[in-house]
Amino acid sequence: DAGVTQSPTHLIKTRGQQVTLRCSPKSGHDTVSWYQQALGQGPQFIFQYYEEEERQRGNFPDRFSGHQFPNYSSELNVNALLLGDSALYLCASSIDRVLGFEAFFGQGTRLTVV
Amino acid sequence: QKEVEQNSGPLSVPEGAIASLNCTYSDRGSQSFFWYRQYSGKSPELIMSIYSNGDKEDGRFTAQLNKASQYVSLLIRDSQPSDSATYLCAVNVRSNYQLIWGAGTKLIIKP
Numbered sequence: 145d146a147g148v149t150q151s152p153t154h155l156i157k158t159r160g161q162q163v164t165l166r167c168s169p170k171s172g173h174d175t176v177s178w179y180q181q182a183l184g185q186g187p188q189f190i191f192q193y194y195e196e197e198e199r200q201r202g203n204f205p206d207r208f209s210g211h212q213f214p215n216y217s218s219e220l221n222v223n224a225l226l227l228g229d230s231a232l233y234l235c236a237s238s239i240d241r242v243l244g245f246e247a248f249f250g251q252g253t254r255l256t257v258v
Numbered sequence: 259q260k261e262v263e264q265n266s267g268p269l270s271v272p273e274g275a276i277a278s279l280n281c282t283y284s285d286r287g288s289q290s291f292f293w294y295r296q297y298s299g300k301s302p303e304l305i306m307s308i309y310s311n312g313d314k315e316d317g318r319f320t321a322q323l324n325k326a327s328q329y330v331s332l333l334i335r336d337s338q339p340s341d342s343a344t345y346l347c348a349v350n351v352r353s354n355y356q357l358i359w360g361a362g363t364k365l366i367i368k369p
Contacts, residue, residue, distance in 0.1 A: 177356070186262075186346055186359030187302070200355040234301055236357075244290035244309050244350060247357060249301040 146171060148237050150250035157225050157257050165220040165253045169237030176218040177247060178210060179234040187234055193218050194240055222255075230257045261285060262349050264360035273369050277334040281347030281360055284328070290350035291323055291330045295343045296362065302346055306332060337367045 149168045157163050169176050175194045179187035189202035193212035212218045216237075222229055232254050236247035263282045271277040279293075290309055294302035306321040308314045308330065314321045320333040330349075334341055344362040351358065 184361070186348075186361045187357075188359075189356035192355045194355075202356060232301070244307065246292070246304055246307050247348075248304060249294075252301040 148173075148235060148248055148250035150233075150235050150253050152253060153251060154254045155256070157255065159225055159227060159257055161225050162221065162223045163225060163255065165222075165233055165235075165255075166217070167219070167235030167237075167250055168217045169235075170248050173237035173239050173248075174216055175238045175240050175245070176212055176216065177236045177238070178218070178220045179236065180204075181232045181234055181252075183231075190220070225257045227257050230255060261358045262347055262360040264345075264347050264363045266361060267364040268366050269363055270366045270368055271337050273337060273339060273367055275337055277337045277341065277365055277367070279332040279334075279345050279347075279363050279365065280329060281331065281349075282329045283347075283349045283358075285349070285351050285358075286325075286328065287352045288325075288328075288349045289352045291321070292348040292350075292357070293319075293321060293330075293332045294346040294348060295341075296346055297343045334365075339367045339369055341365060342367045 177192040178190040181187040191201040196212045207223045232252045235250045238245040238247045293306040296302045308321040318335045322331045346362045347360040348357040
């Protein structure tokens with residue numbers, strides 16, 4: 145049973161460029177959430193996708209956008225990259241349910257903006 | 259006041275001893291509580307989930323939840339050097355789809 149997979153694992157981009165990160169959820173999972181984690185901090189919620197729609201968004205600017213495909217995989221796009229966007233980007237998949245959800249993470253994408 | 263608070267540590271525990279990690283949260287609407295382990299440079303790994311008051315045991319790990327006092331803890335028995343990592347507490351609030359995270363406690367198990 146494949147877990148959550150993310151690509152690429154590492155990425156170096158120049159300030160002002162655009163980047164696309166990809167995520168395939170765990171088999172049987174229908175919900176994908178994206179988080180940004182800076183060094184020494186807990187993950188910060190970017191947004192969550194369910195049924196191909198952005199269901200909830202955290203406190204991130206519109207430069208951050210995403211998409212979910214019919215097979216539940218997802219993309220995170222970041223435009224006009226800033227140095228401060230350098231972080232570990234985490235994708236988590238889960239099953240939509242009423243009470244509680246266990247989120248499982250991919251290996252992450254380490255983005256460095258220079 | 260931060261929504262989820264953890265002592266940043268580091269917490270140093272001798273091999274074979276019990277490690278005790280604590281987390282407090284501010285929102286009384288919190289309904290789901292999770293402990294994740296994160297090795298340096300890696301992604302968080304789910305080790306325990308707990309939804310109701312009391313204790314939940316899984317192998318060497320025990321999660322404890324006290325909603326009245328708004329805290330959740332993780333006990334690791336017979337600590338091993340491989341348990342050395344940062345432990346993150348995450349909370350889900352009713353009617354909210356995101357996980358709210360603490361900054362993590364760094365645990366060091368000394369051989």
